Amino acid sequence: MNRDPLPPLTAFPPVPFDAPGRTSPVAGAPTLSQLGDAARAMVPYLREQARNTELERRVSQKSTDMFREAGFFKLMQPARFGGYEYGFTAFIEIISELARGCASSAWGCSLGAIHQWAVSTFPEQAQQDVWGENPYAIMCGSYAPAGKAEKVDGGYTVQGEWHWASNVDNSEWALLGVVFPPNEDGTSPGAGFVLVPRKDWRIEDNWHVVGQAGTGSKTVAIDQPVFVPAHRRLTFAEASSNNPPGASVNTNPIYRIPFLSAVPVCLASPMLGNAQGAIEVFEELCGSRVTRGAVAGGGNRLSQFFPVQSRLAEAYASVDAARLLLYRDTTEVEKMAASHTIIDVPTRIRNRRDHAFSTRLCHQAVEGLFSSVGGAGLSLDQPLQRMWRDANMMARHISLNWDAVSSMVGQYHLGLEPKGQY
Template sequence: MNMPIPLPPSFAPGQSSPVPGTPPLSQIVGAAQALVPLLRERAQATEQARRVSAEVTDRFREGGFFKLMQPARFGGYEYGFTAFIDVISTLGRGCTSSAWGCSLGAIHQWMMGTLPLQAQEDVWGQNPDDIVCGSYAPATMAERVDGGYKVQGQWKFASNVDNSQWALLGVHFPPTEKGGAPAAGFLLAPRSDWSVHDNWHVAGQAGTGSKTVLIDKPLFIPEHRKITFAELSSGAPPGADVNRNPIYRIPFLSAVPVCLVSPILGTAEGAVEAFIELCGTRVTRGAVAGAGNQLSQFFPVQSRLAEASALVDAARLMLYRDTTEVEQIAYRGDAISIDQRIRNRRDHAFTAKMSQAAVEALFASVGGAGLALDQPLQRMWRDANAIARHISLNWDAVSSMVGQHLLGLEPKGQY
């Protein structure tokens, strides 16, 4: 039975850590804020390298970002998803790709905390600083064998793979009974068991290093390195003590997509800052008329800035509301309803849509000078458009599922 957790008055589920001696969230967010100038300075180089550097990844480790949601038994802080939003969106103001790499590495520490304890020991027993990449789409059918499974194949879009020591690989598991349906889930494999196909050549989010994991011959993975999507949404995943830390009660898709939304939210906030800075220095040349005026003096510029700032505020408020609500429900020991789960999926996608629209509004006013590759707004524009097209945030895909639910139809999608 899920029991409510008695909380001290100052404890805010999701933004407080239950682990004694953990750094306060303000300190961790401050460390992220301190990195923003460095991330901005290196954003173009990160894009050109098509990956986040090992040096920047080390800075993320030093800031405690990968410990944010890591289980306490392995040195983690066990903060919740609202704390995660604060940290990752802050990094997104500096470099979207770098924030994305950190985001996936940090969220997978929470996911690892749901796997059987032996799997957690495999990953962190020797080195608690190891991080995990992932490829979620079930790319192959796992073969059931004595003691575990065999897999072979290719897993695309494994963001931050170059800096990861393990990989969560999406698979289908064979039915447990005759005539049953396969079950989707993950198997966990160490870096020594797979190779990387360097095929990440893209127009947006180039610095995320979202390459392909290759396993070119059948690989045995033991049973304890398995988890199904159903277990991740069960409210009691196999490796988590949900009564000690109720954050693990939250169904997988009700909160984990904040790892995709937080970078684009931070990007939109960074775009507002970059645009204000540009307006303070930019004097128009004017091909025919209007030369010699500061960009800040034009009404459309002022109006688009106002629109962008409102979109960013609305996006953050919506994301906070939903995430805070499911964290509080988890701490009360209550179940998160289908209505709330689908509402959250709607708002993950709509938050991304608003953040992308904010960047779009600003980029519409930068003129020809804003197209230069060393101008951050054009990169933010490309990165924001890339994230908004992610299948888990794609408005067409998610909104149709929401509409089906509201109309009393069977919702077809991920929730």
């Protein structure tokens, strides 16, 4: 008896969360659906160019121009400078879509786009400095306070080296972590960020890595002290305050969200899309590859093996779970900000946990798929091996590393002082 074909399974259904940030408040801005279509249309090109991106060790100027023309760097930029003022939930959707094609390219776009939000939390004059003459300017960043800021009249001088500044080749500015000197009353503002234009730093080309090579995460070097005006300073305390300096001029509530409550999604989103892309590539490989050699099951398609079927199912479940965690958390903080509710420490700790755990789920998904393909998956022209290397690289980022983040979360639940950034 003939059976009707099974209905298609929607791999990743529409987001079931009604987040404020999924709608732009800016008249004439493209809809999220239109932006998503533009990202989807780029996936074949990004996948085709991914090997070259890795070999060049940077995101190409052409890809960067495509991101800019599509409006992706305007996603979270203030309307006053031509931006769309979308929230983090919209951001996740666009960046994860791009990462289906190339995780390194999506990572570069992700950092360029998220730093538009970060600049928006600085004082108004800093925003004018960055975008006043060039509203299309984007920036790289190195968050660790690797340099000291020396107090001088009107601001600070900074000098040093800042590593892992992703997409530095395509950036007009740099957001750099520093330690600030004590205030006049002896209290210390601690660490924070300064904004430095491209003319004041050089690129040290030292990015030679096994995964995510295309991110171009090279070093920003300032060999001689350069002046940074005081208005281009943002302390970590201000960034986490629910009311950073930029909130007085950028009234959209997304600019009040504490820095680490949502910003790490710029790292988790490429991981999410990379895992989705790995599933797609794996399914294509299973449909075409026939096993060879004197082994049990030789001559059968990969798709006929139980472990392959099981690992594919687990990958789907893991990626879907990771996606739901990220959307739930970002939806909640967007709603809290919109209602002028303080985003408290328990919420921040929970979000940091889920940034890392969603990454762990995606990493496990790619590991499981890659373990099933045998020698056919090892060729350098086979996308899955690059996706596997990229996944391992991203999972080791300190902001996403499960060992680092989970210990902080465990400390919090045990009543200890959490040792980490949240």
